[in-house]
Amino acid sequence: MPEPTGRPAYWGEACARLSAADPVLARLIAAYPGISLEGRGDVFMTLARSIVGQQISVKAADSIWQRFESCVIDVRSDQVLAAPVEALRGCGLSQRKVEYLKDLALHEAEGRLASGRLMAMDDEAIIAELTSIRGIGRWTAEMFLMFHLLRPDVLPLDDIGLIKAVARFYHDDERRPRGDIKALAQRWAPWRSVATWYLWRGLEPLPVSY
Numbered sequence: 001m002p003e004p005t006g007r008p009a010y011w012g013e014a015c016a017r018l019s020a021a022d023p024v025l026a027r028l029i030a031a032y033p034g035i036s037l038e039g040r041g042d043v044f045m046t047l048a049r050s051i052v053g054q055q056i057s058v059k060a061a062d063s064i065w066q067r068f069e070s071c072v073i074d075v076r077s078d079q080v081l082a083a084p085v086e087a088l089r090g091c092g093l094s095q096r097k098v099e100y101l102k103d104l105a106l107h108e109a110e111g112r113l114a115s116g117r118l119m120a121m122d123d124e125a126i127i128a129e130l131t132s133i134r135g136i137g138r139w140t141a142e143m144f145l146m147f148h149l150l151r152p153d154v155l156p157l158d159d160i161g162l163i164k165a166v167a168r169f170y171h172d173d174e175r176r177p178r179g180d181i182k183a184l185a186q187r188w189a190p191w192r193s194v195a196t197w198y199l200w201r202g203l204e205p206l207p208v209s210y
Contacts, residue, residue: 007036008150014191018198021187024169028198035207037197039150043115044108045075046148047130050140051100052093058161058204060092067091077105100135107133115148123151146193155185155192165199 008014019026052068053061068091072079080088080101088098107113118126123145130141142156156162157178167175170184188195201207 006038008152010152011036011194014152014194018188018191018195025188025195025198028202032198032201032205037146037150037193039148043113043118043148044077044104046144047104047113047136047140048075048080048101050143051097051104051135054097054140064092068093077108080105081109096135103134104136119149123154151193153190153192154196155182156196157181159196161200161203162196165203169199169202
């Protein structure tokens with residue numbers, strides 16, 4: 001089963017449905033034509049980039065990732081396993097994130113991240129599988145669902161960007177609890193990945209990828 005890459009086939013339909021259902025999203029979708037979520041087709045890179053981006057801004061994550069890529073030359077499990085801890089720390093990674101990346105690389109090197117097997121599973125089963133790996137929590141697993149498998153209906157309720165965007169565009173910058181965001185997002189189903197992606201664009205016009 002080939003890994004999904006490029007623009008999702010459902011993107012046009014999702015944009016049309018979301019624009020009709022939600023005026024805020026209609027404005028954001030119109031403001032960012034010609035770009036979309038795109039799959040990378042690389043399990044290890046997607047999960048590694050998600051780990052690097054945990055709990056920091058898009059700008060900071062991008063800067064650290066660029067230094068990380070320069071350090072390991074090629075983002076592969078064998079290169080990460082071979083890289084000295086001190087060199088990875090020098091990229092701006094915390095000690096904990098270095099440990100997480102090393103553990104992820106070990107899983108990949110041992111064949112425990114087989115993409116075909118993951119692709120055959122439903123969203124919650126994949127989240128359970130990935131969160132059994134050290135350093136991968138629900139948010140990271142959700143980023144994998146969105147950016148690697150291109151699943152259309154992921155709602156990352158713990159995502160800082162989503163929380164900020166909902167506050168800004170729907171509640172005059174007043175942050176709301178998870179339950180309120182989940183209730184609001186019901187109108188976006190079954191395209192909540194797409195809605196989240198455009199809300200991110202409202203905060204950070206340059207698309208992030210994992």
